[in-house]
Amino acid sequence: MTALTLSTAGAATLRADALVVGVAKAGKTLVVAPGAEAVDKAFDGRLAAVLETLGASGGEGEATKLPAPAGLKAPVVLAVGLGPAPEEGESYDSETLRRAAGTAARVLSGTKKAAFALPVASAEDAGAIAEGALLGAYSFDALKEQKDGKKPLAEVALLGAKPRDKAHKAAADRALAVAEEINRARDLINMPPNDLYPASFAAAVQAAGKEHGLKVQVLDEKALAKGGYGGILGVGAGSANPPRLVRIAHTHPKAERTLALIGKGITYDSGGISLKPAGHNETMKCDMSGAAAVFATVVAAARLGLEVNVTGWLALAENMPSGSATRPGDVLRMYGGKTVEVLNTDAEGRLVLADAITKASEEHPDAIVDVATLTGAMVLALGERTFGIMANDDDYRTAIHEIAGEVGEQSWPMPLPAELRKTMDSPTADMANMGVRMGGGLIAGLFLQEFVGEGITWAHLDIAGPAFHEGAPYGYTPKGGTGSSVRTLVRLAELTAAGEL
Numbered sequence: 001m002t003a004l005t006l007s008t009a010g011a012a013t014l015r016a017d018a019l020v021v022g023v024a025k026a027g028k029t030l031v032v033a034p035g036a037e038a039v040d041k042a043f044d045g046r047l048a049a050v051l052e053t054l055g056a057s058g059g060e061g062e063a064t065k066l067p068a069p070a071g072l073k074a075p076v077v078l079a080v081g082l083g084p085a086p087e088e089g090e091s092y093d094s095e096t097l098r099r100a101a102g103t104a105a106r107v108l109s110g111t112k113k114a115a116f117a118l119p120v121a122s123a124e125d126a127g128a129i130a131e132g133a134l135l136g137a138y139s140f141d142a143l144k145e146q147k148d149g150k151k152p153l154a155e156v157a158l159l160g161a162k163p164r165d166k167a168h169k170a171a172a173d174r175a176l177a178v179a180e181e182i183n184r185a186r187d188l189i190n191m192p193p194n195d196l197y198p199a200s201f202a203a204a205v206q207a208a209g210k211e212h213g214l215k216v217q218v219l220d221e222k223a224l225a226k227g228g229y230g231g232i233l234g235v236g237a238g239s240a241n242p243p244r245l246v247r248i249a250h251t252h253p254k255a256e257r258t259l260a261l262i263g264k265g266i267t268y269d270s271g272g273i274s275l276k277p278a279g280h281n282e283t284m285k286c287d288m289s290g291a292a293a294v295f296a297t298v299v300a301a302a303r304l305g306l307e308v309n310v311t312g313w314l315a316l317a318e319n320m321p322s323g324s325a326t327r328p329g330d331v332l333r334m335y336g337g338k339t340v341e342v343l344n345t346d347a348e349g350r351l352v353l354a355d356a357i358t359k360a361s362e363e364h365p366d367a368i369v370d371v372a373t374l375t376g377a378m379v380l381a382l383g384e385r386t387f388g389i390m391a392n393d394d395d396y397r398t399a400i401h402e403i404a405g406e407v408g409e410q411s412w413p414m415p416l417p418a419e420l421r422k423t424m425d426s427p428t429a430d431m432a433n434m435g436v437r438m439g440g441g442l443i444a445g446l447f448l449q450e451f452v453g454e455g456i457t458w459a460h461l462d463i464a465g466p467a468f469h470e471g472a473p474y475g476y477t478p479k480g481g482t483g484s485s486v487r488t489l490v491r492l493a494e495l496t497a498a499g500e501l
Helices: 037-042 047-053 096-106 122-138 166-191 198-212 220-229 230-236 284-304 349-361 376-382 395-407 418-424 440-449 487-498
Strands: 003-007 019-025 027-031 063-067 075-082 113-117 155-159 217-219 246-251 260-269 309-319 331-333 338-343 367-372 387-391 410-413 455-460
Touching: 003 122, 003 166, 019 047, 019 309, 027 037, 027 047, 027 260, 037 047, 047 063, 063 096, 063 198, 063 367, 075 096, 075 395, 096 113, 096 122, 113 122, 122 166, 166 198, 166 284, 166 487, 198 260, 198 309, 198 487, 217 220, 220 230, 220 246, 230 284, 230 309, 230 349, 246 260, 246 284, 246 331, 246 349, 260 284, 260 349, 260 487, 284 309, 284 367, 284 487, 309 349, 331 487, 349 367, 349 440, 367 487, 376 440, 387 395, 387 440, 395 410, 395 455, 418 440
Parallel strands: 003 155, 019 075, 019 113, 113 155, 260 309, 260 367, 367 455, 387 410
Antiparallel strands: 019 027, 063 075, 217 246, 246 309, 331 338, 387 455
């Protein structure tokens, strides 16, 4: 993992392998952002002019390397674009700084130490830069025998922050904990399904629980059968790797509220008997991204010492076709007794989540939030960078949407139209796992709502779009698993602890 330090040294005097500065657009003019004054001075006040000569425009995501002049201890200067310069008296928003730092960290792979001299107007800015750099430096090469690529940036030295200031130190510590847990989630998502299956996922949770003092309980296939978890068992019936339901809990002696998080953990989704076509199953190792996000969030809550009880439920199964697999037309008796006719075995995530939601409801938490790569329909509706939010409480849905925006995650509130519920009626069971085709993401949310305990506030995050990035890296977002929703969930836990939700 990339190391993080707060430095009191000036940009011109700190010894590093590269020095990162920000540049922005002020109308048609390129300007040097605050934090880089000493660097600009070393260029005789002509840093912006030199960069313009090299084609830099200051646009977001842009990165320009140039050799450092005499007067700087670092041999290389990397200028990253911040987009439009803020109005006088205003500062750059946190997400702009986070993305710029992530871009710089990616570009500087293979570098031992980089000093970041980006604008720091507050502790929040310091935290955003640290978080972006640590996330941008991420790389997954654990399974490569020949590591022919460059190693991730080894150390981030954050300039402009105040190491002796409690707020700045706390922001940096928080950024480190959250980034490391997001990268834990990314590692799990990127693991191939022959290495990450329900039992090995559960073992990883147990190991982390032991490390961080968290209580972990694992229900194996025998315990699931004894307890009547028909949804999880039905989804996992076709696989040689049996399912698991994992409970991981952070508790605090001063906690007054409890937040239950539930993650879909399909370690590989072939679609089952309703088999996915070629071209749609190659990345289905990522169908456990919700469980990875929940796992990472609970560990982050423990590391941050949040005064709230956070319980994570990971519904883990592998959805495979075989002679023992659940068939379209089968009826499953879910945990709690409700029966569900399975019309499509590729609508499996809602089945494992339903069992976990019912179980979590028995503990009467103040709120339940489930997270899942649930529907392709949500990707069609919102694209690949935005997750959908549904809830049984409009105010709670709005709060989560605002939290996501605060931490830099794109989301959008979605409705739960009551008229769609009847399309899941079944002649042979209490309900079916499918309804009408149009509005499929909303149908899935309505299905899950049926299993939420009475009087419990509930929200559903469909992260099918942003959970796994197949394109070129950008900002702090890598190719592959992204760790989507972890930052939102951690902030939700913080605000719950503070009594603001």
